[in-house]
Structures are given as C-alpha cells and as structure tokens.
Amino acid sequence: MPNKKPHPSALNEKPGISAPEIISAVAVGNIQHFRKIQPSAKELVEGILDGNITALSRAITLVESTNVNHLAKANEVINACLPHANKSVRIGITGVPGVGKSTFIEAFGKYLTNLGKKVAVLAVDPSSTISHGSILGDKTRMEELVKDKNAFIRPSASGETLGGVARKTRETITLCEAAGFDTIIIETVGVGQSETAVHSMVDFFLLLKISGAGDELQGIKRGIMEMADAIVINKADGDNIKRANLAKLEFNRALHLFPAKKSGWTPTTAACSAITHEGISDVWETIQKFLELTKGNNYFFEKRKEQNQYWMLETINEQLKTNFYSDPEIQKSLESTKKAVQNDEISPFAAAQKLLEKYFKN
Known part of the structure; x- marks a missing residue:
C-alpha cells in the first residue's frame, strides 16, 4: 500500500526566495525607516477603533513595555479606548x-x-x-x-x-x-x-x-x-x-x-x-x-465592578514595587544589604525595614 501524502502544515519550512534585482535599496530603506517610526497615541487609538490589527499589536507592545518613558503614552491609549x-x-x-x-x-x-x-x-x-x-x-x-x-x-x-x-x-x-x-x-x-x-x-x-x-x-x-x-x-x-x-x-x-x-x-x-x-x-x-x-x-455587572477595584489596587502595588527598585539610593544599598543578609549580619526582616525606611525618607 503506497504511503499517504502528509497533510501540509504551516510549520513546514519552505525555501526562501531571493530578492529580485529590480527591488530598489532605497525603497527597502524607506520601508524599514517607516517601521521604526512610532505612531502617536492618537494615531494608535484611531487605528484600534478602526479595527486595524497592526495598530492593536503596536499598542499592546507599548502597554507591555517596561520602559518608564512609554508609561504615559500607554495610559493615554488605554484611557481613550475605555469608553469603547x-x-x-x-x-x-x-x-x-x-x-x-x-x-x-x-x-x-x-x-x-x-x-x-x-x-x-x-x-x-x-x-x-x-x-x-x-x-x-x-x-x-x-x-x-x-x-x-x-x-x-x-x-x-x-x-x-x-x-x-x-x-x-x-x-x-x-x-x-x-x-x-x-x-x-x-x-x-x-x-x-x-x-x-x-x-x-x-x-x-x-x-x-x-x-x-x-x-x-x-x-x-x-x-x-x-x-x-x-x-x-x-x-x-x-x-x-x-x-x-x-x-x-x-x-x-x-x-x-x-x-x-x-x-x-x-x-x-x-x-x-x-x-x-x-x-x-x-x-x-x-x-x-x-x-x-x-x-x-445582576451578578455579572457587580463582579466587573469588583474586578475594576481589584486591578486598581494591583496596579498601585505593582507601581510601588517598580518605583522602589528603580530608586537610585535603593539600588546603591541593595547589593550590600543582600550580602549582609546572606552572611547573617542582619535578619531579612530588619534589612527590608531598613531599605523601606531609606526609600520613604527620599
């Protein structure tokens, strides 16, 4: 009995196609430059509301970014999307x-x-x-x-x-x-x-x-x-x-x-x-x-209200944690304090309290 032809899968790697000589290097450069351009918050929101998947993906990437410089822009996009x-x-x-x-x-x-x-x-x-x-x-x-x-x-x-x-x-x-x-x-x-x-x-x-x-x-x-x-x-x-x-x-x-x-x-x-x-x-x-x-x-709607409150508190906790570890004074003291804890020179709880007191004094 002859072997059955395997079902084609998207996971199969196909040989690449070389770029034809007629493709302009300038055109390629323009495309690459365009991809690097970051759209404004307003442009992202407009794209999202139009159902543009590229705009949605870029907005999600912005929201997921750990770069503190992206936070304000991400919040602007989210707030504009909330009514929808x-x-x-x-x-x-x-x-x-x-x-x-x-x-x-x-x-x-x-x-x-x-x-x-x-x-x-x-x-x-x-x-x-x-x-x-x-x-x-x-x-x-x-x-x-x-x-x-x-x-x-x-x-x-x-x-x-x-x-x-x-x-x-x-x-x-x-x-x-x-x-x-x-x-x-x-x-x-x-x-x-x-x-x-x-x-x-x-x-x-x-x-x-x-x-x-x-x-x-x-x-x-x-x-x-x-x-x-x-x-x-x-x-x-x-x-x-x-x-x-x-x-x-x-x-x-x-x-x-x-x-x-x-x-x-x-x-x-x-x-x-x-x-x-x-x-x-x-x-x-x-x-x-x-x-x-x-x-x-009415449970459906009450649960969503509770969830919104929960995520507000979670966001506060997350932001406090981020701010703490980003503080320059804490970063200076953290490594030496870790070593002191490892060497039993100070208890973990006393060390944590010491760092927190330093943070809140700043």
Missing part, C-alpha cells in the same frame, strides 16, 4: 500542561468565528527564570485559527509575574474590546498560581481536564475547583471516550461538595474532543446559559 470597551464576553481557560488547551481553544475559536463572533486569544507563555526567554508558540500551535480574519492571537511572555499571568493582560483586554472583539479568551500557563489572577479578570472560568491522570481524586481539592464555572474533560475521542465520561461523573460528584456560588450558578461538567469537535458547541451553550443567569440577577 466592556462590550465583550471574557473567558478564562486553564488546565495543566498537556491537557490540550491550545487545541481546544483553536477548535472553540473556529466554532465562534463561524458563528460570526470576533475572537481575541490572549495566551500567556511561561518565561524561563534562567534565560528569561519565552517560546511564544501559540501562534504556531493554532495554525488554523491564526489565519482566520475574525480572530486575533496575542502570545505574551509571563516575565517575572508570579504564576505566569502577563502584567498587562488586563489592559490588553481593554484594547481588544475597543478594536471590536466581542469574545476574549485568556489562556493561562496552567502552573497553579496564575488561575487566581485570571479569575479576577474574566466573566466565565473554564477548567480543562483529562481522564486517566489521577485528576478524578484531585477533584475534591478546593481552590481551582471552587473557581471553575465549568469543567470540561478534553480528549474524549477514540478509546478514551469511556474514561472521559467516567471522569465527568467523578468531577460532577466532587462539585456537589462545594458551597453554592454567589452568582447562583451551578457549575457543570462535560466531555469534548478538540480533535473531532464533538461537544464544542455544548461548551458555548453552557456559557450562554451562564451569561443569561448572571446578567439577569
């Missing part, structure tokens, strides 16, 4: 590495764009604590969704933020909403600590699980289970369908052990396959029911 935001459904999706988050999001995102939705996927990739690098591989894993004109995928490095939630994800949501995206999906790293931060910026929190990984017993654990509005057992295909349905029953029993949610919503369990797309439509139907209930009892 808050018109989307924000969905957080989490699960341990290997559960199939990217495959699920691609199938789910394609389903939504086929319904006429505009979908923005904000995927946070874990950064290396050694090299500080990040693969940012979601655009290559979601090779079908990335080509969809009604979808926008933005991978961001988590940086030094605890748990892997990019520091500026909340502001990025505002920019995407202003650009006309009505469904925002936030994918977490899935390492444990990031879920709380994501839960504080979304309307619906979806927990992906797989069967046969011992997760059924972990279903009785608190924390992440209490935050979930729905649990979906992924990879329910082939020989795994029976195990997935069994896991679904186990998680359903576990959910009954938790107290009722303030939203009045009873979390659901379901099984799906991101490969065959079986059960994908049911997930969206569940989200629609959740929105109908929570908007009807």
Whole structure:
C-alpha cells in the first residue's frame, strides 16, 4: 500500500526566495525607516477603533513595555479606548500542561468565528527564570485559527509575574474590546498560581481536564475547583471516550461538595474532543446559559465592578514595587544589604525595614 501524502502544515519550512534585482535599496530603506517610526497615541487609538490589527499589536507592545518613558503614552491609549470597551464576553481557560488547551481553544475559536463572533486569544507563555526567554508558540500551535480574519492571537511572555499571568493582560483586554472583539479568551500557563489572577479578570472560568491522570481524586481539592464555572474533560475521542465520561461523573460528584456560588450558578461538567469537535458547541451553550443567569440577577455587572477595584489596587502595588527598585539610593544599598543578609549580619526582616525606611525618607 503506497504511503499517504502528509497533510501540509504551516510549520513546514519552505525555501526562501531571493530578492529580485529590480527591488530598489532605497525603497527597502524607506520601508524599514517607516517601521521604526512610532505612531502617536492618537494615531494608535484611531487605528484600534478602526479595527486595524497592526495598530492593536503596536499598542499592546507599548502597554507591555517596561520602559518608564512609554508609561504615559500607554495610559493615554488605554484611557481613550475605555469608553469603547466592556462590550465583550471574557473567558478564562486553564488546565495543566498537556491537557490540550491550545487545541481546544483553536477548535472553540473556529466554532465562534463561524458563528460570526470576533475572537481575541490572549495566551500567556511561561518565561524561563534562567534565560528569561519565552517560546511564544501559540501562534504556531493554532495554525488554523491564526489565519482566520475574525480572530486575533496575542502570545505574551509571563516575565517575572508570579504564576505566569502577563502584567498587562488586563489592559490588553481593554484594547481588544475597543478594536471590536466581542469574545476574549485568556489562556493561562496552567502552573497553579496564575488561575487566581485570571479569575479576577474574566466573566466565565473554564477548567480543562483529562481522564486517566489521577485528576478524578484531585477533584475534591478546593481552590481551582471552587473557581471553575465549568469543567470540561478534553480528549474524549477514540478509546478514551469511556474514561472521559467516567471522569465527568467523578468531577460532577466532587462539585456537589462545594458551597453554592454567589452568582447562583451551578457549575457543570462535560466531555469534548478538540480533535473531532464533538461537544464544542455544548461548551458555548453552557456559557450562554451562564451569561443569561448572571446578567439577569445582576451578578455579572457587580463582579466587573469588583474586578475594576481589584486591578486598581494591583496596579498601585505593582507601581510601588517598580518605583522602589528603580530608586537610585535603593539600588546603591541593595547589593550590600543582600550580602549582609546572606552572611547573617542582619535578619531579612530588619534589612527590608531598613531599605523601606531609606526609600520613604527620599
């Protein structure tokens, strides 16, 4: 039997094409110069409101910048976009590495764009604590969704933020909403600590699980289970369908052990396959029911108010931390104080108090 021709993939590297001699070096230089020109805040806002993806991407890069000189411009863009935001459904999706988050999001995102939705996927990739690098591989894993004109995928490095939630994800949501995206999906790293931060910026929190990984017993654990509005057992295909349905029953029993949610919503369990797309439509139907209930009892709007307050306080904390470590006097004293702590010449707590007192005296 002859070998089947492999399915073409966007990941295959193709030989490059040499630039024809007719291309002007001057023209190339002009293009490169144009790319280096930084648009004004007003130009970025106008582009975002027109649905210009390039303007949106450049604005997100500006917002994510750690350069203090970019802060005022970034705030100007965000404030101008705020009146045009808050018109989307924000969905957080989490699960341990290997559960199939990217495959699920691609199938789910394609389903939504086929319904006429505009979908923005904000995927946070874990950064290396050694090299500080990040693969940012979601655009290559979601090779079908990335080509969809009604979808926008933005991978961001988590940086030094605890748990892997990019520091500026909340502001990025505002920019995407202003650009006309009505469904925002936030994918977490899935390492444990990031879920709380994501839960504080979304309307619906979806927990992906797989069967046969011992997760059924972990279903009785608190924390992440209490935050979930729905649990979906992924990879329910082939020989795994029976195990997935069994896991679904186990998680359903576990959910009954938790107290009722303030939203009045009873979390659901379901099984799906991101490969065959079986059960994908049911997930969206569940989200629609959740929105109908929570908007009807006003919980949806009250939660968003609480989230805005939470992120104001988080921003204050983040800015104080940045200002502290950027202070020249602190930078002078920090290394010697670290060595004193390492040599047991001063306790960590006394050292911290000493540095804080110096900072507030400046």
